[in-house]
Amino acid sequence: MLLNKFAKRDYSLVSTGRSAVALDDELIEEKVEGTWWSPDISRQELKALMKRSDGPALMHFGLWILLLIISGYLAVLSWGTWWAIPAFFIFGTIYSSSDARWHECGHGTPFKTRWLNEFFYHLSSFMTLREAYLWRWSHARHHTDTIIVMQDPEIQVMRPADLLKILLDFFDLRSGPPEVMRIIRHALGRPDVNVRTFVPESVRQKMYWSSRVYVAIFIAFGIWSYAIGSFLPMMFIGLPRFYGGWLHQLLGLTQHAGLAENTRDHRKNTRTVYINPVFRYLYMNMNYHLEHHVIPMVPYHALPKLHKAIVAQTPVPYTSLWQVYKEMIPALIKQAYEDPDYHIDRPLPAPAVTELPVQERVNGKNGYQPATEKAQAIAGNWVEVCTVDDLDEEDVIGFEHNGKKYAVYRLLGDNYYASDGLCTHEKVALAGGLVLDGCIECPMHNGRFDVTTGKAVKPPVHEDLRTYPAERRGDKVFINIPD
Ligand code: FES
Numbered sequence: 001m002l003l004n005k006f007a008k009r010d011y012s013l014v015s016t017g018r019s020a021v022a023l024d025d026e027l028i029e030e031k032v033e034g035t036w037w038s039p040d041i042s043r044q045e046l047k048a049l050m051k052r053s054d055g056p057a058l059m060h061f062g063l064w065i066l067l068l069i070i071s072g073y074l075a076v077l078s079w080g081t082w083w084a085i086p087a088f089f090i091f092g093t094i095y096s097s098s099d100a101r102w103h104e105c106g107h108g109t110p111f112k113t114r115w116l117n118e119f120f121y122h123l124s125s126f127m128t129l130r131e132a133y134l135w136r137w138s139h140a141r142h143h144t145d146t147i148i149v150m151q152d153p154e155i156q157v158m159r160p161a162d163l164l165k166i167l168l169d170f171f172d173l174r175s176g177p178p179e180v181m182r183i184i185r186h187a188l189g190r191p192d193v194n195v196r197t198f199v200p201e202s203v204r205q206k207m208y209w210s211s212r213v214y215v216a217i218f219i220a221f222g223i224w225s226y227a228i229g230s231f232l233p234m235m236f237i238g239l240p241r242f243y244g245g246w247l248h249q250l251l252g253l254t255q256h257a258g259l260a261e262n263t264r265d266h267r268k269n270t271r272t273v274y275i276n277p278v279f280r281y282l283y284m285n286m287n288y289h290l291e292h293h294v295i296p297m298v299p300y301h302a303l304p305k306l307h308k309a310i311v312a313q314t315p316v317p318y319t320s321l322w323q324v325y326k327e328m329i330p331a332l333i334k335q336a337y338e339d340p341d342y343h344i345d346r347p348l349p350a351p352a353v354t355e356l357p358v359q360e361r362v363n364g365k366n367g368y369q370p371a372t373e374k375a376q377a378i379a380g381n382w383v384e385v386c387t388v389d390d391l392d393e394e395d396v397i398g399f400e401h402n403g404k405k406y407a408v409y410r411l412l413g414d415n416y417y418a419s420d421g422l423c424t425h426e427k428v429a430l431a432g433g434l435v436l437d438g439c440i441e442c443p444m445h446n447g448r449f450d451v452t453t454g455k456a457v458k459p460p461v462h463e464d465l466r467t468y469p470a471e472r473r474g475d476k477v478f479i480n481i482p483d
Pocket residue numbers: 140423424425426427428442443444445446447448459460461
């Protein structure tokens with residue numbers, strides 16, 4: 001009954017013959033011309049939503065650690081009794097919500113302080129069995145090509161839908177073991193061909209060493225369990241992601257399952273659903289998944305506000321998990337047994353919103369301001385960009401000159417800097433990004449560059465930006481562009 005009759009489709013990344021890491025000229029051109037839907041929201045409103053601070057996340061993660069300690073302690077006390085079943089069920093559920101924390105910290109948005117993001121990113125990656133370096137790159141690709149077949153490495157429900165896999169993954173039994181095998185494989189320094197398409201060569205040594213640490217911890221806990229003749233230690237490392245994985249699967253399926261493939265409109269391939277406050281806490285507001293995909297720079301705690309700001313432009317949100325599953329289960333059954341091409345069509349609100357070029361889709365139309373006509377070259381290659389009033393403190397503006405894009409930054413006071421306008425990772429316009437602590441954060445995958453030097457300081461960017469002198473002259477901002 002659970003086996004489907006249709007042949008499996010090819011979702012591998014290598015068949016395209018393209019590298020997700022190194023974009024050739026043809027692919028860059030294709031991306032530039034591509035379209036994605038982008039919401040209509042003012043730059044000012046967006047900047048307020050993107051604002052970072054440590055406070056909310058410190059309280060959030062502090063509570064999470066406390067819940068882990070309390071539930072873990074009760075689980076130890078209950079070991080050997082029937083109370084162990086509910087106790088480990090609760091502990092495992094909280095432990096497995098590390099998956100939402102891996103995700104958020106991977107974007108680098110919950111904390112303002114970078115090392116806090118990194119610390120919790122590595123901790124929760126280990127807990128959820130997603131090796132940190134590998135999954136950072138995998139997830140960047142997922143955001144570039146969400147549910148695009150043969151380009152997105154994170155399509156959860158491939159077609160024809162495999163219902164047995166979906167059910168087994170409520171305990172991570174189909175996705176977990178291959179993931180563990182992949183960690184072991186990487187510990188041996190042997191990435192498979194798909195992984196090579198999105199993890200750059202320069203990052204692979206870190207991925208291998210990180211995998212070795214994971215394997216060493218698993219072995220240590222295995223030996224400990226063997227030595228004391230009880231698998232209690234393993235109930236706290238590795239196994240919780242399996243026996244406590246149900247909630248992650250229940251919520252995770254709502255993100256994209258049953259919706260359209262191969263569309264460049266997140267409203268068609270991603271859901272937002274209202275859920276109860278406990279689930280929302282454990283899931284870090286990822287139920288606002290459409291909003292997260294549309295503007296990944298907005299931290300988890302501001303997603304409800306972003307939702308309110310753009311809800312009139314998106315399909316009607318689902319009001320409960322029940323409403324999602326009532327529609328999704330029949331759709332997945334249909335995909336499995338009748339028509340693998342079938343998908344749920346989400347009606348869009350009228351009037352249709354103008355689609356924008358891909359570089360402007362992530363709020364680019366609010367931050368990018370081609371200024372070709374206004375630009376005037378004067379002596380010494382200094383070119384006028386804008387007036388001082390056009391550029392707020394700690395902000396960025398896009399500028400185009402002779403067909404080339406630039407980004408011009410203003411830090412606190414009258415400190416101006418300029419760089420190439422496109423991110424070195426996947427050529428997205430930096431003018432749609434966020435200026436934060438002297439860095440520009442790319443709107444697509446949250447990579448960061450130091451605006452004063454162009455240095456790449458946060459993955460997935462790893463190639464520096466070219467910079468240009470910039471300065472204020474009277475009430476105008478100029479940059480120096482060499483011939
Ligand atoms: S395009 Fe990926 S970080 Fe900029």
